Amino acid sequence: xxxxxxxxxxxxxxxxxxxxxxxxxxxxxxxxxxxxxxxxxxxxxxxxxxxxxxxxxxxxxxxxxxxxxxxxxxxxxxxxxxxxxxxxxxxxxxxxxxxxxxxxxxxxxxxxxxxxxxxxxxxxxxxxxxxxxxxxxxxxxxxxxxxxxxxxxxxxxxxxxxxxxxxxxxxxxxxxxxxxxxxxxxxxxxxxxxxxxxxxxxxxxxxxxxxxxxxxxxxxxxxxxxxxxxxxxxxxxxxxxxxxxxxxxxxxxxxxxxxxxxxxxxxxxxxxxxxxxxxxxxxxxxxxxxxxxxxxxxxxxxxxxxxxxxxxxxxxxxxxxxxxxxxxxxxxxxxxxxxxxxxxxxxxxxxxxxxxxxxxxxxxxxxxxxxxxxxxxxxxxxxxxxxxxxxxxxxxxxxxxxxxxxxxxxxxxxxxxxxxxxxxxxxxxxxxxxxxxxxxxxxxxxxxxxxxxxxxxxxxxxxxxxxxxxxxxxxxxxxxxxxxxxxxxxxxxxxxxxxxxxxxxxxxxxxxxxxxxxxxxxxxxxxxxxxxxxxxxxxxxxxxxxxxxxxxxxxxxxxxxxxxxxxxxxxxxxxxxxxxxxxxxxxxxxxxxxxxxxxxxxxxxxxxxxxxxxxxxxxxxxxxxxxxxxxxxxxxxxxxxxxxxxxxxxxxxxxxxxxxxxxxxxxxxxxxxxxxxxxxxxxxxxxxxxxxxxxxxxxxxxxxxxxxxxxxxxxx
Amino acid sequence: xxxxxxxxxxxxxxxxxxxxxxxxxxxxxxxxxxxxxxxxxxxxxxxxxxxxxxxxxxxxxxxxxxxxxxxxxxxxxxxxxxxxxxxxxxxxxxxxxxxxxxxxxxxxxxxxxxxxxxxxxxxxxxxxxxxxxxxxxxxxxxxxxxxxxxxxxxxxxxxxxxxxxxxxxxxxxxxxxxxxxxxxxxxxxxxxxxxxxxxxxxxxxxxxx
Numbered sequence: 001x002x003x004x005x006x007x008x009x010x011x012x013x014x015x016x017x018x019x020x021x022x023x024x025x026x027x028x029x030x031x032x033x034x035x036x037x038x039x040x041x042x043x044x045x046x047x048x049x050x051x052x053x054x055x056x057x058x059x060x061x062x063x064x065x066x067x068x069x070x071x072x073x074x075x076x077x078x079x080x081x082x083x084x085x086x087x088x089x090x091x092x093x094x095x096x097x098x099x100x101x102x103x104x105x106x107x108x109x110x111x112x113x114x115x116x117x118x119x120x121x122x123x124x125x126x127x128x129x130x131x132x133x134x135x136x137x138x139x140x141x142x143x144x145x146x147x148x149x150x151x152x153x154x155x156x157x158x159x160x161x162x163x164x165x166x167x168x169x170x171x172x173x174x175x176x177x178x179x180x181x182x183x184x185x186x187x188x189x190x191x192x193x194x195x196x197x198x199x200x201x202x203x204x205x206x207x208x209x210x211x212x213x214x215x216x217x218x219x220x221x222x223x224x225x226x227x228x229x230x231x232x233x234x235x236x237x238x239x240x241x242x243x244x245x246x247x248x249x250x251x252x253x254x255x256x257x258x259x260x261x262x263x264x265x266x267x268x269x270x271x272x273x274x275x276x277x278x279x280x281x282x283x284x285x286x287x288x289x290x291x292x293x294x295x296x297x298x299x300x301x302x303x304x305x306x307x308x309x310x311x312x313x314x315x316x317x318x319x320x321x322x323x324x325x326x327x328x329x330x331x332x333x334x335x336x337x338x339x340x341x342x343x344x345x346x347x348x349x350x351x352x353x354x355x356x357x358x359x360x361x362x363x364x365x366x367x368x369x370x371x372x373x374x375x376x377x378x379x380x381x382x383x384x385x386x387x388x389x390x391x392x393x394x395x396x397x398x399x400x401x402x403x404x405x406x407x408x409x410x411x412x413x414x415x416x417x418x419x420x421x422x423x424x425x426x427x428x429x430x431x432x433x434x435x436x437x438x439x440x441x442x443x444x445x446x447x448x449x450x451x452x453x454x455x456x457x458x459x460x461x462x463x464x465x466x467x468x469x470x471x472x473x474x475x476x477x478x479x480x481x482x483x484x485x486x487x488x489x490x491x492x493x494x495x496x497x498x499x500x501x502x503x504x505x506x507x508x509x510x511x512x513x514x515x516x517x518x519x520x521x522x523x524x525x526x527x528x529x530x531x532x533x534x535x536x537x538x539x540x541x542x543x544x545x546x547x548x549x550x551x552x553x554x555x556x557x558x559x560x561x562x563x564x565x566x567x568x569x570x571x572x573x574x575x576x577x578x579x580x581x582x583x584x585x586x587x588x589x590x591x592x593x594x595x596x597x598x599x600x601x602x603x604x605x606x607x608x609x610x611x612x613x614x615x616x617x618x619x620x621x622x623x624x625x626x627x628x629x630x631x632x633x634x635x636x637x638x639x640x641x642x643x644x645x646x647x648x649x650x651x652x653x654x655x656x657x658x659x660x661x662x663x664x665x666x667x668x669x670x671x672x673x674x675x676x677x678x679x680x681x682x683x684x685x686x687x688x689x690x691x692x693x694x695x696x697x698x699x700x701x702x703x704x705x706x707x708x709x710x711x712x713x714x715x716x
Numbered sequence: 717x718x719x720x721x722x723x724x725x726x727x728x729x730x731x732x733x734x735x736x737x738x739x740x741x742x743x744x745x746x747x748x749x750x751x752x753x754x755x756x757x758x759x760x761x762x763x764x765x766x767x768x769x770x771x772x773x774x775x776x777x778x779x780x781x782x783x784x785x786x787x788x789x790x791x792x793x794x795x796x797x798x799x800x801x802x803x804x805x806x807x808x809x810x811x812x813x814x815x816x817x818x819x820x821x822x823x824x825x826x827x828x829x830x831x832x833x834x835x836x837x838x839x840x841x842x843x844x845x846x847x848x849x850x851x852x853x854x855x856x857x858x859x860x861x862x863x864x865x866x867x868x869x870x871x872x873x874x875x876x877x878x879x880x881x882x883x884x885x886x887x888x889x890x891x892x893x894x895x896x897x898x899x900x901x902x903x904x905x906x907x908x909x910x911x912x913x914x915x916x917x918x919x920x921x922x923x924x925x
Binding site for chain 2: 026029030033075078079080135136137138141154155156157159160161164171172173174175176177180181182183184185186187188189190191192193194195196197209211212213214220221222223225226229230246247248251252254262264265266267268269270271272273274275276277278279280281286
C-alpha cells in the first residue's frame, strides 16, 4: 500500500523495509529458489514460443474486449448466470453488496481475487455489516493482520511462522505451536468451519471464456472449489482483461502461467464453471450465480496503442520474483495493490497518480522483469512511460527539467563537466575518488566511493591517441558515453588499443553527447529525442561500418531506444534504424567481427569474476562473448547471480541510495566468494558502482572494464 | 512399447512427481479392496480428520465433534461397484455414503471416484463435477482415491479442447482438473499438503480395454 506523500516519506518507508531481517532473508531465499524451479518447469520447452503464443492470444482478446464481453454475457446468461458490468471499483463493490442484501446473506467466503483487492471489496462488504473470511491461506493470514498482500501468488511471504502462530492464537484463543505443518492444519479446521456456515462465496477467475460463458479458476489449495460449492450464492469478480475467446486460448495461457508463477506444470486444481451448478441449499437445487465484470479503466487501456499490452498480464507474479528492488524491500513497498513491475504500471491506472508517483520512480531499469514476463510485456518501457505521463500531468520536477535542458545543449553539458573537475580538487585528496564529500551528500552516498572527474576527458586526448591502421577490416565510430569520456577515459583508451590491434580503423566524432538514457529514465521524453537526433547526426551511419560502444547502457539505448524514440519523426525514423543496426557492443565486436581469439592475448592466469551488465545480457542479449574473452586473457571464475543488477541503474543509485547499496553489497559478496583477484564487466556505470563498493570495503579485488583487461594482455 | 503404454507411463510419472500415489489394478473391484484396506489400516484407533487434534476455536472444534465414525464417500459410482463398496464398508463397520455429502463437511476419511479423463503431460485427472456430492467427495475427504481407466488417458490438455468445448456447451457444467493433492506454500514457502482438500491422492490405473 502506498501512503507516502512524497519521495522523502517513501524513502523512509523503504529504509524501514530494508531493516526487516526476516523479510530480507525470505526474499533472498525466494529469489534464488524461484529461478531454479522456473528453469526446471520449462525444461525442454521453447519458452520463447510459449511467450509469443500468450502475447498473441492476449492481444487478440484485448482488442476484442467489447465483443467478447457481449458474447460471454449472452452465453453465461443462457446457462443461467446473471452477468453484471461495473464501470468503477465502487460500482462493483455496490453490486456485490446488493446481491448479498437481496439474498439475505450474512457471511461471505472469499477465494483469492486480485480484482477484489483492487476494489477493496472486503472493506465495502464489512462496512455493509457482512462477515468476510478469506479462505486462501495466505490471504487468511494477511486478513488477520489487516494488511494487503505482498505478493500476488504468495500474499504472506513477508511473515514468519511465529507471526502466523501468534495470529492463530488470537483466532483460536489457544496456544499454538509454530510448526508450519500444524499451523496449516489449524487453518484447515478453522476455515472448514467457516465453509460450513457461509451463504455466499466470492472468487476471482483466471479466464472468462466467451464462447461458452465459462469461468476458469486455478488454485493449489482447492479453496476456490469449496468456496464455489458450499454457499448457496456465488459471485465471480473478474476484470474485463480476463475475457478469452475460447478454451484453446485459456489452455495456451495455462501452459505458461503456473510454470512461470511457481514452477509447477499445472496448479493442483483447475475448475471450469459454466452456469449455476447443482447446489443443495440453492434455489431449485441450483447455485445463485453472479458474474461481475470490472472495467475500472480497462476499456480505455485496451484502446491505448502502448499500454494495451499491460492487459496481457496473467498475474503470475514473476516480475516481482526477479526484481532486485522487490527482493530488497518486499511487496508492501513495491506496489499498492498490484505488486512488482506490473504493479508500478497498474497502480497508476487503477489507483491513481498519487499512489503511483513515488512508486514508479523505484525502477532500476535492469530489464529482469521483461525477460521473465510470460506475456512478453515490455514492463520497463511502460514504467518509464507512466513516469513521463505523471510528470506531464503534474509538471516536471526542477532537477529533471534542468537535466533535460542541459543535455539538449552538448557544449553547455560538457562545459559543466569540465567545471566540475575544477571544483572537486579539494575533495579528491589526490586519489581518483571523491574523498571528502560534503556531509549531507556523504550520508546517503557513503556506501561507495564516488569517482572523480578525470583530469583530461577522452575527447581532449583523442588527437594524440588516434592509431593508424593499415588496410583496416572495418571503419568504426567509437561512442564513449559521458562516463568513459569524462570519468574513465582510460577505458576508452583501452578500447581503442584493442580495436586497433584487431584491425579496426577507429574514429571519435567530437559532436557526440550523452546517449540520453538518463533523461528518458527521468521521463523527459523530448530531451531524449533531441539528444538522439544530435548523436545520430554526429555519428553518421553512412560513414561508418559499425558504431562500437563500451558502455552496455548506452549501447542498448542507442540500439533499442533510438528507433522507437524517433519512429514518428518522418525525417529521422529511417536513419535512426540504420544507425541502430550499426551499433554493437565492444565485446561482440571484438569477438565476432574482428574475430580476436586466444592467439590475440596472453593469459595472465589471474582469477577473474564477471558481472553481466543488465543492458548487455538482457538489453542486447549478449552473454557468451565477454565470458569467452575473459577466459582467453585470464582464469574465468563464475560467481553466483552474475546477471543480477549491481544496483547502479544510473540516476537510480542517487535517488534510492539505500536500495542501491544493498543490491551492491549482495553482488560484491558473491564476487568475493569466488576468491577472484579481478572483477571485470563491460559497462563504465557498473565499474563506477562496483569499484566504489570494493574501495569502500577495502577489498583487494580490482574492478576493470573488459577493454582494460584485454588491452593489458594484448600480444605483441 | 505401444503408444498407449507410453501415455500411461507418462501419466503415472507426472502424477507421482506431484506426490500422488500411483498403483495398477487388474479390475475396479481390486481398487475397491485397496481402498478398504487403506481405510482400515490407517489410524486404527483414531478417526481421520486432520487438525482436530490441534488447539482450535470453539466453532472449529464443534465441527470436529460432528465426525464420530469412519466414513467412505463414493457418489456417482456405477451400481455394481457402489454395491460392492457398500458391502465392503458394511463388513468393516465403516459408514458408506453416496449422497448428502454436505452433512459430512466435518470430514470424510476416503472419497472414491472414477476419473472421466486423464492428461498424461501433467498427471491430471478430469472429472465432470456437476454433481455437488462428487465435488465434495473430492474436496472434503482426507484421502482422495481415484480409478483411472487407461483408455481415458489423452496426451495433452490441448488434445481435449474440442471435447471440453462440447462439455462446456452443455451448461450448466462444472469440470474439474485435479493434479496431485491440495497444497500450499503460503507459510515461509514450505510446501504443505492438504490445506483445504485431500492430504493424499491415490490413483489406481486400470487397463480397461
